[in-house]
Amino acid sequence: DAGVIQSPRHEVTEMGQEVTLRCKPISGHNSLFWYRQTMMRGLELLIYFNNNVPIDDSGMPEDRFSAKMPNASFSTLKIQPSEPRDSAVYFCASSRRGGDSAFFGQGTRLTVV
Amino acid sequence: GIQVEQSPPDLILQEGANSTLRCNFSDSVNNLQWFHQNPWGQLINLFYIPSGTKQNGRLSATTVATERYSLLYISSSQTTDSGVYFCAGAIYGGATNKLIFGTGTLLAVQP
Numbered sequence: 001d002a003g004v005i006q007s008p009r010h011e012v013t014e015m016g017q018e019v020t021l022r023c024k025p026i027s028g029h030n031s032l033f034w035y036r037q038t039m040m041r042g043l044e045l046l047i048y049f050n051n052n053v054p055i056d057d058s059g060m061p062e063d064r065f066s067a068k069m070p071n072a073s074f075s076t077l078k079i080q081p082s083e084p085r086d087s088a089v090y091f092c093a094s095s096r097r098g099g100d101s102a103f104f105g106q107g108t109r110l111t112v113v
Numbered sequence: 114g115i116q117v118e119q120s121p122p123d124l125i126l127q128e129g130a131n132s133t134l135r136c137n138f139s140d141s142v143n144n145l146q147w148f149h150q151n152p153w154g155q156l157i158n159l160f161y162i163p164s165g166t167k168q169n170g171r172l173s174a175t176t177v178a179t180e181r182y183s184l185l186y187i188s189s190s191q192t193t194d195s196g197v198y199f200c201a202g203a204i205y206g207g208a209t210n211k212l213i214f215g216t217g218t219l220l221a222v223q224p
Contacts, residue, residue, distance in 0.1 A: 031210050043199065043214040056211060089154060095210070101146060102201075102212060104156035 004105035006092050012111045018080040021108045024073055025094030033102065034067055034077050035091040043091075049075065082112045115140045115204045117215035125221045126190050134185040134198050134218045142202030144212065145176050147185050150197040159185070159198075190222045 005024040013019050025032045033048040047057040052069045060067070064083070069075040079086055093104040116139035126132055136147075147159040160167050160174040162183065167174055171190075176183040183200055197219050201212040 033210065033212070035214075042216050043201075045211060045213070048210050050210065091156065093156075100144075101158050101161040103158055104148075106155055109154075 004092055004094050004103055006090075006105035006108050008108060009106065010109045010111075012113065013082055015083055015112055016081045017112075018078065019082045019086075019110060019112075021077040021090050021092075021110070023075045023077070023092030023105060025075070025092070026103060027073070029094035029096050029103075030072065031095045031097060031100075031102075032069060032075050033093040033095075034075070035093065035104075037089045037091060037107070038087075046077070079110075082110075084112045086110060087112050115142065115202065115213050117200060117202060117213055119198075119200060119215035119218050121218060122216070123219040123221075125223065128190060128192060128222055128224050130190050130222075131186070131188045132190060132220070134187070134200075134220075136183045136185070136200035136202075136215055138181040138202055140204055141178065141181060142204055143178075144203040144210075145178075145183055146201050146212065147174055147183070148199045148201065149194075150199065150217070152196055156199075187220075190220075192222045192224055195220055195222045 007022045034046040037043045046059045047067045049069045067077045089107045091107045093102045095102045118137045120135045145163045149157045162174045162176045164178045171188045173186045197217040199217045201214040
């Protein structure tokens, strides 16, 4: 298996622009997570899905952030409009079920200027 | 929410040395995992260990769930072990998917 695949690996955008991050989980995994990593706040869980349904989005920082999972093999995290404080590495992870090992993608490094 | 404390915050070792990293939780947890973030930023799953002891090569981990801590042992360290080690857990009785990460232990192994 190719593992969790994220795209793009790097994104540089101007403040106010829309940013879309993409994730393909490991085939057969039915839980998907979006995390954000910054120096100040460490690794934060933004949202997770079970069987394509959002279960807990309490970590989403504000209404500018939204996430979707239209099918079992694809998820997006959108920021609109983006701000410089959104600059971070965004990770996607998946697991077979709740309470199982989580496997991370390589992350998307987002820079908002 | 639960608090996850890791110690030490950073550690410098000579190649070949052994080390023990610790993770304390403020509440009972399930779904406890250890990860290694290498210098390129990649997060690698090391252990899924809600209780008991597991070993994988030079690495082993022990979780004492009743006392809310977990230990990661690295033996005969190598320069490739450098990076940040994170533990993460989900609060017992809550959503087992909701992993909360500690602040990590930064390990540097010198040749």
